[in-house]
Amino acid sequence: MRNKIPCSAERLGLLDPQMIQAISEGSAFQIAQKYLTENRVRIGEADDARITSTLIGNSGLYEQTIRLKDGHLLSQCSCALPEEPMCRHCIAVLLESYRRDQPQQSRNPRVPKGSKTPPLASASLNGNASVTQWRAADxxxxxxxxxxxxxxxxxxxxxxxxxxxxxxxxxxxxxxxxxxxxxxxxxxxxxxxxxxxxxxxxxxxxxxxxxxxxxxxxxxxxxxxxxxxxxxxxxxxxxxxxxxxxxxxxxxxxxxxxxxxxxxxAGELLQEGSPFQQFADSVKEIAQALKEAVRPSP
Ligand SMILES: [Zn+2]
The missing domain is CATH 1.20.5 (Single alpha-helices involved in coiled-coils or other helix-helix interfaces)
Incomplete structure (x- = not known):
């Protein structure tokens, strides 16, 4: 079955469980959640605009292709269920795709310096659901x-x-x-x-x-x-x-x-010298007298 839903989301990764629930039938959403818990979805290729997958349903294996194109969410499943606007299988695939992105986001919870704050993305699905969320890191x-x-x-x-x-x-x-x-x-x-x-x-x-x-x-x-x-x-x-x-x-x-x-x-010598002097004077007088005496008479 094929379905086409108006969707203003820029990338498939922006669709969170609340938004998916808003465009799903209550019972289909509940069954899809059960498939998710039972790990029945296998995603083949996935990017911003396209997911291909398989799902083990209650009556066999089903193949899904979900695309985002020209403002519309296009879902295609190999099942024949009349659920509108999307079958339980496609809902389960979208939930699984969202869950797969979660560990990556929790590993990088902070915005690194220098990078711009991610712009707010707003998505309106089916014309009546409008949700605002942060851009998921994919x-x-x-x-x-x-x-x-x-x-x-x-x-x-x-x-x-x-x-x-x-x-x-x-x-x-x-x-x-x-x-x-x-x-x-x-x-x-x-x-x-x-x-x-x-x-x-x-x-x-x-x-x-x-x-x-x-x-x-x-x-x-x-x-x-x-x-x-x-x-x-x-x-x-x-x-x-x-x-x-x-x-x-x-x-x-x-x-x-x-x-x-x-x-x-010296003083004593001088004192002792005076008798000698007297004696010398006497000798001199005697010699004079003798000289007078021996002088020839004229
Ligand atoms: Zn289906």
């Missing part, structure tokens, strides 16, 4: 394949500390956020490597400086030691000089004492 198989092709050379480049290869352009895809995150991490590591290199160079410079200072200190200590030796020698010389000076002073005192003794001796 990944197309082709995007994932491109990512897998990129991540291998990218990993090698990261291991070799090289520039990352050019990434595939996947605007609006969840994969582009993964790529941006990896790029950001690689960039942080590159900056941290540069910082580390700079720090190592600074440490080396400082070590050289400290080595030079140590050498200067050693030279200064050697010089100080030499100066101490010289000072000790000078002290010895001064002590010798002092001893010599003391001896000189002693000799001077002795000389002064000897001079006094000499002066006394």
């Amino acid at each position: 990944v197309k198989l082709s995007d994932a394949m491109q990512f897998m092709e990129w991540i291998q050379p990218a990993t090698k480049a990261i291991q070799a500390h090289q520039q990352l290869p050019d990434a595939p352009t996947l605007k609006g895809s969840e994969v582009s956020i993964w790529i941006e995150t990896i790029r950001g991490l690689a960039e942080s590591r590159r900056e941290s490597d540069q910082g580390s290199t700079r720090l190592t160079a600074e440490i080396r410079d400082r070590e050289t400086h400290v080595r030079r200072l140590s050498e200067e200190l050693r030279t200064s200590m050697d010089e100080m030691k030499a100066t101490q030796t010289t000072a000790q020698a000078l002290q010895l010389d001064i002590a010798t000089c002092q001893a010599t000076m003391a001896k000189v002073a002693e000799l001077a005192t002795e000389m002064i004492a000897h001079e006094e003794q000499m002066r006394v001796a």
